Amino acid sequence: MLKLQDKFKCKTLGDVNYYLGLHIERDVEKRWMRVHQKKYLEALAANFGKSEGHVATPLPSGFKCVKGPAEESVGEEERRRFHSLVGSLMYAAVHTRPDAAFATGQLARVVQCPNGEQVAAGERVAKYLGQTATGAIALAKNPVLHGLTKHMKVKWHWVRSMVTAGEAELHYVKTTAQPADMMTKRLVEQQHWKCCKLAGMALN
Template identity: 35%
Template sequence: MVLPPGFESDTPDQVCKLKRSLYGLKQASRQWNAKLTKALQVDGFQQSSADPSLFTKAVDNSFIALLIYVDDILVAGTDSKQIQGLKQMLDDSFKIKDLGQLNYFLGIEAIRSPNGLNLCQRKYTLDILQENGFLDAKPAKTPCSQSHKLTSTDGILLHKPEIFRRLVGKLLYLTNTRPDIAYAVQQLSQYVDKPRDTQLAAAHRVLRYLKGSPGKGLFYSSASQIKLQGFSDSDWANCTETRKSITGYCIYLGNSLVSWKTKKQATVSKSSSEAEYRALASTFCEIQWLIYLLTDLNIQCSSPIALFCDNRSAVAIGENHVFHERTKHI
């Protein structure tokens, strides 16, 4: 390690030997994760293969799940004594701070009740509205206009594109609890390279929509069934410039929404059936990942999982792969 400026030394070309990772170095996060993982595994925790940030431990009839985001940790379990022992172990190893019951985590507000858990980002939404001057704006009923389509040629280039990029980045994080704006934000995120005033106006439309319901979020019922079901859809050749289709899906665990996505497909589909079938494949991959995740949480999905699609041709291809020889390229 090169000596810091202002440090005087009699020996020329002297360097310092680095014996430990310092906070802020590129290697620090990796070293911290490796040390925390080793400490948890020594304590009997198993690292999930589906999500490396999830650790689980089953002892007799008790079960503990631990979720890590850098140095922020969520703990859930069935035995309070086991949880207290875990916190004591972490405090002995790393000197942690116990923040009590889950109320606020990474910008997400959690409200617990006997009926279930409600997640929202109300404070985060109000901060975005205040930063962009939309606290007193007139609310909009929808996040985007159905008739107007964005292009990379309409409008005037913005003099300060970083304003648009910062806004889209914050809206992307807001989709963690607001699936209703996922499609609108997906459309806006395609133009962060060279944004124009028309795209900024569309982003302001999303802010006006959020103004009408800043506290809207997700509710997870405590009486929900452990049953997965997925819904898949596709908009064929929606992009007027690339003619690529858009995949959209949502997956429910009982009556609770647990996964959703809106994303442009990587290739051009020659028919609506092909676009729908690609969306089915993406939804199936997500369902398979959720099955692995539930297995790590000691939850077995014994019943078949229903996957819904509104395209008969795509359903026929999914039921009979051999008969449709023209779908080999998919």
């Protein structure tokens, strides 16, 4: 910062706590950081989450997102609204909500000609995120969470050298204990929440 101030007119505002819709909390002494999008997700749910009642997973059981015939597509106004919805879901999935990544990716496949069922599915994802708006990505240097985030230190192309140097260990992970499943497939409620927990996500 001091070097920047030597060349540019800068104002120090202290530690960042809000940036582009991201709420940032951290404890330097305990070496942890928590990032969430509570306000953003609540607004998202208010704008798009039309479905009634509580939803436990991003997508309903048995839902398949397949591009259908053009005549079954919703009207132009609803289609533009769906574009906005999917874009908003992507912003959440990329930053703090990987649990919605698979659902968002599926919806993005039909963004040009969604039907009514697919629009309703998108609204369900928005409602799910709103109901779990305090969900956060927690990164910490402690025995509990460090094991969940250590992969961030390891670059994919360096796995072999890191293992050889003793910096990383590879372990077999059973399908039932694979947190990445929530980003690659549709899961039933129990498995979905188990993956969120394994990934170190704090959901309400």
